[in-house]
Amino acid sequence: MTEAERAMLAVGLMSGTSLDGVSAALVRIAEPAAGSYALDLLAFLTVPYSDPERDRLGNTITGGSARELALLDADLGAWLAGAALAVLARAGVPASALGFVASHGQTIWHEPQRASLQLGDAAVIAERLGVRVVSDFRSRDVAAGGHGAPLVPRADRLLFARPDGPRALLNLGGIANFTVVPPRGSDAPVVALDTGPGVMVIDECVRRLFPGRRFDEDGAIARTGHAVGDVVEASLAHPFFAAPPPRSTGREVFGVAYAHRLITLCKERGASAADTVATAVAVTARAIGQAAERFIPAQLCPLDIVRSGGGARNPALVRCVEEAWRGPEHRAFDDLFFDGDAKEAAVFAFLGYLTLAGRTGNEPAATGARGPRVLGRITPA
Ligand SMILES: Nc1ncnc2c1ncn2[C@@H]1O[C@H](COP(=O)(O)OP(=O)(O)O)[C@@H](O)[C@H]1O
Numbered sequence: 001m002t003e004a005e006r007a008m009l010a011v012g013l014m015s016g017t018s019l020d021g022v023s024a025a026l027v028r029i030a031e032p033a034a035g036s037y038a039l040d041l042l043a044f045l046t047v048p049y050s051d052p053e054r055d056r057l058g059n060t061i062t063g064g065s066a067r068e069l070a071l072l073d074a075d076l077g078a079w080l081a082g083a084a085l086a087v088l089a090r091a092g093v094p095a096s097a098l099g100f101v102a103s104h105g106q107t108i109w110h111e112p113q114r115a116s117l118q119l120g121d122a123a124v125i126a127e128r129l130g131v132r133v134v135s136d137f138r139s140r141d142v143a144a145g146g147h148g149a150p151l152v153p154r155a156d157r158l159l160f161a162r163p164d165g166p167r168a169l170l171n172l173g174g175i176a177n178f179t180v181v182p183p184r185g186s187d188a189p190v191v192a193l194d195t196g197p198g199v200m201v202i203d204e205c206v207r208r209l210f211p212g213r214r215f216d217e218d219g220a221i222a223r224t225g226h227a228v229g230d231v232v233e234a235s236l237a238h239p240f241f242a243a244p245p246p247r248s249t250g251r252e253v254f255g256v257a258y259a260h261r262l263i264t265l266c267k268e269r270g271a272s273a274a275d276t277v278a279t280a281v282a283v284t285a286r287a288i289g290q291a292a293e294r295f296i297p298a299q300l301c302p303l304d305i306v307r308s309g310g311g312a313r314n315p316a317l318v319r320c321v322e323e324a325w326r327g328p329e330h331r332a333f334d335d336l337f338f339d340g341d342a343k344e345a346a347v348f349a350f351l352g353y354l355t356l357a358g359r360t361g362n363e364p365a366a367t368g369a370r371g372p373r374v375l376g377r378i379t380p381a
């Protein structure tokens, strides 16, 4: 048995496009049988960014100098390490018990098939924890002609498939994406793509129209509003929504400018602030429903849809998604596996495990890469 095949403790670190904070998941990864994996979540937390930290991230993403990028790389490394130490402290597990840390870092620039840059210096994490670090998951897939995203589909296939039929896994993060995985054991290709915004546009509308709030807690604002139909249609006319997979996107496309256009169109029609937020919810949900309708072939029609990510905590968004994607049963990831907010961080720990074992981490059908690749970069302890 190689080192990678023993049950192993690991921490997965993720800072998503919503810029809410650093998520850290302590997991145990095991291989009960060859090619079959088990991922258990032992502890999870998110260390929220302070307002100045979030502003610094946003400003560096939109126009940081080389010096600002370099300093952010080092400081993010420290923030990621801090989140790893916090989740270990919560679980009462010493860093020395870890097999490795896997860090996605924070995406600073994502340009499909050209470059996908994540910051959060792995050397700082290795230095603070004394543990080897797997990082930089996306660049190898990009170098192989792919988008470098989405990467979660490999884990969706290996960890969360049903035995008896296809399943959709829907993540409602800053960007929304889904994977449809074939039944467990099948090596048919997955269908996976970014559908467009997840909570990114909703959050931006809330921040702009309700100063002091960062997101629509429990969907309370959207629930009191009504979506403006023609603004929904105008927003869905963006060419991204018509593009077939492989496709991936980010803040570069659905950031402040896209949200502000939606806000302006709503204002011109005399819509209230709550109507505007409800419109952002409708755009998000309709984009998901449209992508499902257009891009999932009949033989992969899922039996259920398992939602996760912070947007799954927004009942207004969840209800709208259920209306936009009819047919399969909608379920919460939490009810089937573990805390859905931890899914991405836990999945990157799993992808780190695949890296260390020398196994494929991408799904070429999802990323468009020329073939399967072992992902990531390893920084020794
Ligand atoms: N109770 C809640 N009510 C509504 N929205 C929520 C709630 N909790 C989290 N969210 C949403 O989830 C987002 C964070 O989701 P997350 O999955 O971490 O995204 P990312 O991976 O892009 O960082 C927040 O910005 C917010 O929009």
Ligand SMILES: [Mg+2]
Binding pocket: 015, 016, 017, 018, 019, 020, 021, 023
């Ligand atoms: Mg997050």
